[in-house]
Amino acid sequence: EVTKEEVCLLTKNGRIKSPITPPPLNNHGNYIVSLSKLANWLGKLVEENGVDIFPGFAGTEILFEGNKVIGVRTGEKGIDPDGNKKTNFEPGIDLHAKVTVFGEGTRGSLAKELIKKLKLDEGKNPQTYVVGVKEVWEIPEERFKPGQVVHTMGYPLKSNTYGGGFIYGMNNNMISLGLLTGLDCKDPFMDPHLEFQKFKLHPFVAEILKDGKLTQYGAKTAPVGGYFSIPKITFDGGIIIGDSASLFISQKIKGIHIAMKS
Template sequence: MPEREILDLDVLFVGAGPASLAGAIHLKRLFNESGCEASVAVLEKASEVGAHSLSGAIFDPRSLIELFPDYKDRNIPFEAEVKEEHMYYLMKGKKLPFPYVPPSMRHHGCYVTSIGKFTRWLGDRAEEEGVDIFCGFSGTDFVYDGDEVIGVKTGDRGIDKDGERKPHFEPGADIHAKVVVLGEGTRGSLTKKLIQKFNLMENCNPQVWAIGVKELWQMPSGTVTPGYVAHTMGFPLGHDIFGGAFIYGMQNDILDLGLVVGLDYQNPGVDAQHELQRLKTHPWIRSLLADGEIIAYGAKSLPEGGWYSLPKLTVGGAMLIGDSAGFLNGQRLKGIHLAMKSGMLAAETISEAFAADDFSAASLASFTDKVNSSWLKNELWKVRNFHQGFDRGLLGGLINSGLGLFTGGRGWGIKDRLPSHHGHELMQKGTAEDRYADLEFDGKYLFDKVTDVYYSATAHEEDQIPHLHVHDMDICITKCTEEYGNPCEKFCPADVYEMVQDSDGKRLQINFSNCVHCKTCDIMDPYQIIDWVPPEGGDGPGWVNL
């Protein structure tokens, strides 16, 4: 029988996104300067760097400039510098420009970017610096020594759907590291375990998430201005659901159309993928997409909670960065630069820990001090009550946000800290309302979910244990059907959850091979009985330029 491989490394980042890669590059350079020969590696569950990366994205180069002062000469695969920007309030059939766009919402000097392309670029730079990147390996658990994290276990491969070993079974590995840095993205599965075990959200506002769904459209030659940026509010979400749409012009006549939907809505019938289709019924969007063709689809969740929803960032031997911690500026719709900066500050902390040969909780805790004294805090502090204002709807959110501009971010202009609520707790029982009765999917312009999922190039080995663990399937057919009308069928943007009727009655069918790894089910399930765990390494979406 094959044995578990054991690999001894010095620093392991989990998840090859901008946070980890920027952190790994910065750390490798710091080690080089101090003559420290420690190894730095990044674990990534996708088959290649970038294949699970999705964002809007408008990219603020602030951290990149710190990491690569000569970034302008480096052929970074940006789509374009932001050229023209618009903000509209949409009503069914109409669009009104916002009379005033505050400076914080302007994107001058930023770049329309495919995070997939950018992350691949950053991955290549990391390898040049001597960082090892292990693609196709999922981190499934921690290795502990007492209460200190001393490594990560990767998942076994070749286990069939009944849990039996297949002929090519290969056990996972134990990667030992002095410091494990979790840059898994939103609602990371290891991050979730760590937060629970060490109660890292104590005294914090609950994290509030949103889901972003997007489609890329290939438009006729010469019709898309790279660097075009438009954001909207209003239709199709209305005033009671947080969120809005974005439309960005990319290279080669690709139009990027997406919608962010707050995962703190009340109507259990809300379906983000369907809202995106509703958005496309707006005559303005129809005119923008005329004669185009969909080429890609994807979804991801994003942490909207802001400063007060940041967990404690360190325990002995491990730290949280990027979306795993919640470094995202909801008002500016940006997180990549904050994610990168958090990774870089983590790197500085780790470099000092190596100098002192101390990886305890007390030693790594200086990461929090570094965050507090950096521009990272300045930026997030000013918008610390941004999302909470939307508890009072769109108008409330805008007023609160506007007042915050003059008071350095105080809630309603006076309060230092507004509370937030778990999104899944806000869902109202017995109020499921169908918002999509008049949507007609034609397979060419408006898509049902399965069609959209096809464009996400998602694949999973079918003969494995489903990676979505529902702890009590009885609740699905009893309580949940009655109370919420099975919202999993709605909130999942990839048709993973399906209530089916067969000879034994009604049951939940989990089409896990559709899963685009957005984690929305783990976040939004009203009973919190869904655990998203990583499937076999290499499985999942095959995104190229989302």
């Protein structure tokens, strides 16, 4: 549970702490959880209630009757690099449904096709995106307490590039830290991963990580175009949810919460 939080502006070598936590970033009472563990727990719950989950089977095509969505087709398995069928070949399966829910994350391959075909983004603002690079570290005891949250602005990002950093304290001397970087920045050579390395080398962050050990890493994108870039999310035969529907609250840096609610 979040018990301590702060927002600060990083300069190249220093830190200016905000005297208050802006209301959108007030996370007191919220919980810091492992998303992979949460998804695994939820998966077992829904299977116990009769829901079939097919991991490893990608949806590759939307099935239509006119402009009505009637399901999806999964990809073929056992195809070699030249497109020939191997001995373990499995054909794709047509899955039909009264309602098809598209939750593929940012600019999903089927969702973007659906939005284009049905013109669901007509009259909406263009979408913009950030990429978040994240790592999980094990650090010495008492260095950063569980439930402690830090959000940063400024360094290493330039003034014409939006984004910011975060550090979340978890149990067992683990922390999660990352940097969100806007992908519509003016510098075409700007590398979000390199900016994250600079973030970790900042004196404030480096002191937290000193003598620590990297245990996990990853990255994902998020849609940050705001309310007026959200496409029409319902249509005949289905609905779009989560990041695929551009449901992300930039002020609060909240995407998973909205995806779950959607």
